[in-house]
Amino acid sequence: MILQPKEKLKKLRKAKYTQAIFSELVAMDQSQYNRREKGRISITDDEWERFAKVLKVDVENIKELDVPLVNITHNHGENDHSINGYEIKVSVPKNIFDIFHNKLDTLITLMSKNYEK
The missing domain is CATH 1.10.260.40 (lambda repressor-like DNA-binding domains)
Incomplete structure (x- = not known):
């Protein structure tokens, strides 16, 4: 992790x-x-x-939370036999879609102003 x-x-x-x-x-x-x-x-x-x-x-x-950025886990089959696979989990902030939405709104506003000129 x-x-x-x-x-x-x-x-x-x-x-x-x-x-x-x-x-x-x-x-x-x-x-x-x-x-x-x-x-x-x-x-x-x-x-x-x-x-x-x-x-x-x-x-x-000084304290910052331990937020996982990447979690890589080796997948095992039954009876602990390896199946040669990895699972990769990437964590993003819970408000990531709000952040994108706000940035897109700003971009659309800027593009609209430039288009009107």
């Missing part, structure tokens, strides 16, 4: 510490911290608390 990168956390962390120093301060291997910041591993509530404490901010200032 690939999650969204943690941009708020990364921005605040980079303003104060390198990944190497920050990972030491939160008692975590740098590669493990890197995976969390990049969205490759979920961040637990306890970890969010530790990160916020070291950064001297409220958790709400």
Whole structure:
């Protein structure tokens, strides 16, 4: 599963510490911290608390939800025999159609104005 990168956390962390120093301060291997910041591993509530404490901010200032961007699952047949298939799920925001609708409305309005000229 690939999650969204943690941009708020990364921005605040980079303003104060390198990944190497920050990972030491939160008692975590740098590669493990890197995976969390990049969205490759979920961040637990306890970890969010530790990160916020070291950064001297409220958790709400850095915490971002773990929204899966891509979920790739290997399909298995009966009795755990592989059937050589993969299922790929891509998650999009729940309001994606509203976003598209608004953008299309804006585009239609702009095109209409240009057409009238």
